Amino acid sequence: MSSMLTIVFADVAGSTKLFETRGNLEARRLVAAILNALAEVTARHGGRVIKTIGDEIMCTFPGPMQGLLGAVDMQKRIAQDLDFARDSLAIRIGLHHGETLLEDNDVFGDAVNTAARMASLAKREQIITTASTVKLLTNAGMLRTRSVGQARVSGKQKPIDIVDVMWQEDNSNVTMVQRAIRIDSGVWSRINLALRYRGQATGLDQFAQPFTLGRDAASGLVVDADWVSRYHALIEYKRGYFVVSDRSTNGTYVKFGEDQEVRLHRDEVRLRGGGIISLGQSIAVNSEHLVYFQCSDLDAPPQADSPA
Structure with missing residues (x-):
């Protein structure tokens, strides 16, 4: 039949x-x-x-x-x-x-x-x-x-x-214009957060739309690794500072300076100072796909002299 x-x-x-x-x-x-x-x-x-x-x-x-x-x-x-x-x-x-x-x-x-x-x-x-x-x-x-x-x-x-x-629940962000400022654009006074990944440098200001990180090609920052979810994490400016929130299966690892790394899973943490974000794996085993960040005051250039 x-x-x-x-x-x-x-x-x-x-x-x-x-x-x-x-x-x-x-x-x-x-x-x-x-x-x-x-x-x-x-x-x-x-x-x-x-x-x-x-x-x-x-x-x-x-x-x-x-x-x-x-x-x-x-x-x-x-x-x-x-x-x-x-x-x-x-x-x-x-x-x-x-x-x-x-x-x-x-x-x-x-x-x-x-x-x-x-x-x-x-x-x-x-x-x-x-x-x-x-x-x-x-x-x-x-x-x-x-x-x-x-x-x-x-x-x-x-x-x-x-x-x-x-x-994924955060799909609404995929169609948003990622309001990022390229670090080489000479507008340091507007940058609050500098990101660096594999030689790619991006800056976000306090008016930026939520900024996605993940394996999907529509992400603001594409990290193409098998252990990374398609819409893995989100960085957004709220209550006066930048916050990274995990939306993934494997979690997001964040390290501030010399402190111990923190694992997020469907949770969020405020970004402060400088450090490293690793999607899906601990920083120690994910050396090829680390995202370096540096927060700065509104009127001071961020110091993003992390490894390319």
Whole structure:
């Protein structure tokens, strides 16, 4: 029997390393816990689990809205679980709405192949779907998406348009203009915070919009490392000083001068003086991706003479 359904594939990112570091029994327990959590979310959105294959789950939903909202809640459920975050576990999701063939409690057809292809394109903490699926929504404003180009799918003559579903709570900041001042612009009197990352220098003043740091290309400062979340941390000016807040799975590490580093997880700290910010890993093991900062008075140039 044929039917129009939304097919969702979700699989665990980081499971291979998990088996190496935690052993088979504990790794299987954690993977099973993730798959059970995904099954619970699926049921809440009116979906049905078709099968699990290793560390992957395949589900169906009656329509694209249920499937997309279900996928968003899957990501949020896993990202908010401290047990999973402790082992750097996350999920990647691909989905597509189309015609399917139901047979012996399994699902086949073009929509399944396309959804599986979307899942293969997704990175950890990402939801990839087809533009045609999003266009079927009657209230697309409930979701934030962005085009990520085209992809070829086996059996289709032409490539199809694909989109990224942006599910993190701080997505509203992605579309903001990052009001940053380049340090070489000669306007030191307006800079309160200097940032330096891999030779890239940026300054923020007290009127700056919230400034994002993360792996996503739309971030104000892009830090492209596997352990960095797409929307990892936020720097904003409030109550008279700059604050860095963590929005990630793996946490944010901050070190002030010679003090011990502080780990933030869904928390924030005031930036003062000079120091180092490390996304996702302790400073000691993350030497290639350190962000140096220097706070200064409004009328004094910041001293950002940290290693490039």
